[in-house]
Amino acid sequence: MNLIFLGPPGSGKGTQAAKLEKDLNIPKLSTGDMLRKAIFDKTPLGNQAKSIIDSGALVPDEIMINMITERISYPDCQQGFILDGFPRTIIQAEALDQTLTNLGKKIDLVLELKVDDNAIIERTSGRFSCAKCNHSYNKKYRNTKLPGICDECGSDKFIYREDDDPKAVANRLKAYHSLTEKLLPYYKNQGKLFTINGMEDIDEVSNKINLIIKTKSNLLT
Ligand code: AMP
Numbered sequence: 001m002n003l004i005f006l007g008p009p010g011s012g013k014g015t016q017a018a019k020l021e022k023d024l025n026i027p028k029l030s031t032g033d034m035l036r037k038a039i040f041d042k043t044p045l046g047n048q049a050k051s052i053i054d055s056g057a058l059v060p061d062e063i064m065i066n067m068i069t070e071r072i073s074y075p076d077c078q079q080g081f082i083l084d085g086f087p088r089t090i091i092q093a094e095a096l097d098q099t100l101t102n103l104g105k106k107i108d109l110v111l112e113l114k115v116d117d118n119a120i121i122e123r124t125s126g127r128f129s130c131a132k133c134n135h136s137y138n139k140k141y142r143n144t145k146l147p148g149i150c151d152e153c154g155s156d157k158f159i160y161r162e163d164d165d166p167k168a169v170a171n172r173l174k175a176y177h178s179l180t181e182k183l184l185p186y187y188k189n190q191g192k193l194f195t196i197n198g199m200e201d202i203d204e205v206s207n208k209i210n211l212i213i214k215t216k217s218n219l220l221t
Contacts, residue, residue: 056171
């Protein structure tokens with residue numbers, strides 16, 4: 001099963017995609033994570049993308065299309081994949097459809113997490129993640145159980161994203177509303193779009209997603 005998560009920054013795409021990755025045993029492909037790794041590794045792409053990402057703007061389509069086209073051709077995507085953060089523009093969505101058609105594949109399901117802008121601003125302001133295993137937390141809603149220790153892997157190193165600062169979040173929301181939201185009618189017309197209220201708590205959202213997937217397939221029995 002090939003899935004896409006759509007939603008504004010901080011809507012819970014990454015968290016829900018990580019849960020599904022475990023449940024369905026197919027990889028989560030996060031273009032944001034790939035770009036952050038390229039920045040960390042100081043690759044030419046990372047150096048080029050850093051200032052764009054920090055400002056909250058979008059990285060050029062061509063770069064992102066090449067990145068994801070290569071990734072979905074890896075053997076671990078054979079049984080399916082979960083896209084988190086791609087596509088973000090119509091050009092990316094059309095390129096993805098074309099690539100998948102060439103591979104004899106298709107997108108099966110697009111899950112939109114709907115969250116108010118005000119909630120996004122509040123959520124992103126408290127967000128941080130484990131530097132080792134990438135597990136995500138929030139100072140206000142979902143802190144570590146033991147102060148300063150990751151619940152999942154025990155690491156004491158955490159990352160606060162530069163693009164979670166309020167000015168960058170405002171730009172990211174602008175990019176979402178002006179460009180990425182155009183994907184909703186695109187996938188609705190293909191009969192693939194399901195919208196979930198992302199304002200509910202993580203487990204509730206997860207249950208709804210599992211229900212949608214269950215009705216689409218027998219993967220989650
Ligand atoms: P994310 O972690 O998905 O919120 O992505 C962080 C940042 O990476 C975004 O604000 C963009 O600057 C960049 N980015 C990630 N995915 C894409 C994409 N598909 N197209 C353009 N820029 C992207």
